[in-house]
Amino acid sequence: MTESMLTVAGLAKSYGTVPALTGVDLDVRRGTLLAVLGPSGCGKTTLLRCVAGFERADRGTVTVDGRVLVGNGVHVPPHRRRVAVVPQEGALFPHLSVADNVGYGLDRAARRSGRVEEVLDLVGLAGYGARMPHQLSGGQQQRVAVARALAPRPPLVLLDEPFSALDAKLRAELRADVRQALHADGATGVLVTHDQGEALSMADAVAVMDAGVIVQCGTPAEVYRDPADPWVARFVGDAVLLPATVDDDMAVTPLGRLPLRGPAAGGTATILVRPEQIRIAPSGGAPATVVRQDFHGHDALTTLRLDDGTVLTARTLDEGTGLPAGAQVAVTVQGQVRAYAG
Numbered sequence: 001m002t003e004s005m006l007t008v009a010g011l012a013k014s015y016g017t018v019p020a021l022t023g024v025d026l027d028v029r030r031g032t033l034l035a036v037l038g039p040s041g042c043g044k045t046t047l048l049r050c051v052a053g054f055e056r057a058d059r060g061t062v063t064v065d066g067r068v069l070v071g072n073g074v075h076v077p078p079h080r081r082r083v084a085v086v087p088q089e090g091a092l093f094p095h096l097s098v099a100d101n102v103g104y105g106l107d108r109a110a111r112r113s114g115r116v117e118e119v120l121d122l123v124g125l126a127g128y129g130a131r132m133p134h135q136l137s138g139g140q141q142q143r144v145a146v147a148r149a150l151a152p153r154p155p156l157v158l159l160d161e162p163f164s165a166l167d168a169k170l171r172a173e174l175r176a177d178v179r180q181a182l183h184a185d186g187a188t189g190v191l192v193t194h195d196q197g198e199a200l201s202m203a204d205a206v207a208v209m210d211a212g213v214i215v216q217c218g219t220p221a222e223v224y225r226d227p228a229d230p231w232v233a234r235f236v237g238d239a240v241l242l243p244a245t246v247d248d249d250m251a252v253t254p255l256g257r258l259p260l261r262g263p264a265a266g267g268t269a270t271i272l273v274r275p276e277q278i279r280i281a282p283s284g285g286a287p288a289t290v291v292r293q294d295f296h297g298h299d300a301l302t303t304l305r306l307d308d309g310t311v312l313t314a315r316t317l318d319e320g321t322g323l324p325a326g327a328q329v330a331v332t333v334q335g336q337v338r339a340y341a342g
Helices: 045-054 098-102 108-112 115-122 138-150 168-184 196-202 221-226 229-234
Strands: 004-015 016-027 033-037 059-064 067-071 083-086 155-162 187-195 205-210 215-219 242-247 251-252 256-259 267-273 277-280 286-295 300-305 311-316 328-333 339-341
Touching: 016 045, 016 059, 016 168, 016 215, 033 045, 033 168, 033 196, 033 251, 045 059, 045 083, 045 155, 045 187, 059 311, 067 286, 083 221, 098 115, 108 115, 108 251, 115 138, 115 168, 138 155, 138 168, 155 196, 155 328, 168 196, 205 221, 205 229, 215 221, 215 229, 215 277, 229 242, 229 267, 242 311, 251 267, 256 328, 277 311
Parallel strands: 033 187, 033 205, 083 155, 155 187
Antiparallel strands: 004 016, 004 059, 059 067, 205 215, 242 251, 242 267, 251 256, 267 339, 277 328, 286 300, 286 328, 300 311
16 A cells, blocks of 8 residues: 555646646645645646546646556546545535435445445534435535545545635634544545635645645645745745845844744845744834734734834734834844745
8 A cells, every 4th residue: 555645746737828737746645634725826726627537637647546547648537536526615416315415426335334424423414414405504515515525435535625605713613624524534635725724724734836836845834834935935824024144044134133944045035034923022122113903803913114114014912912003112033034045
């Protein structure tokens, strides 16, 4: 048994003269959930459709569970791939009960085995089998769609932005429950999303995509703490990017001398500071003026302007809230920073 469930190598796809994928390489380990994260138009949905078989790739290979689905003249049709897809909206059959929707792809023996009830329990819908889709909320319908995908025990489950139509609170609840259901069933999944919070909170690994290629792949912590370049830093979470001069293991910045994370070449650089690293105090740091403060309940984002005109954002808890525009404060940085050459 191979460690990889999905391997994509050199996958390319164009629509006419417009390239959508320009050589995607990806490896998804068995039993894990990988999030493909990227902005609209980056190619992530095309990647999912090529893996599912809905689109025919121009070149490259796709292998699932050791079986070649794409490449060397092979293009296995979607219904023979044993790859399940959970779409943006559940797409349930309105005339079938919940149990019949979930069991639709199962043979008679599998339906009698109790698998339908098992997967409904996994997604938190035990006892809902007799209900009709119109009797369910949007979140419950998506749970049924996940249960239907898991029911035949496919080697791979693809989730195409399945929470985008739900409100924020329901999205957070459903993310956690779906992640737990996938892991409990030992499923391997690929989640396509443009939501950074969704990718970081749900996935075992994150592949950041831009302009048809994967620009970085790693654990959520690696991608957030050590982004490959300034673009990834800005896309994955909030980022403060400042000019600097690198001197040994320190960066000389508008916020003073800051310790670097990892080696960096000497000379001019751009450094990454996350807003939660920035501390605001009455004195003892770089002088700054409060431009505005946006309160979010659990924290506040404070926009500051340094004396040299540099604008940055700090994420603060109770001790940093309630600062009026124009207030004079001091700014320091906690922890190490990442430097990018040039």
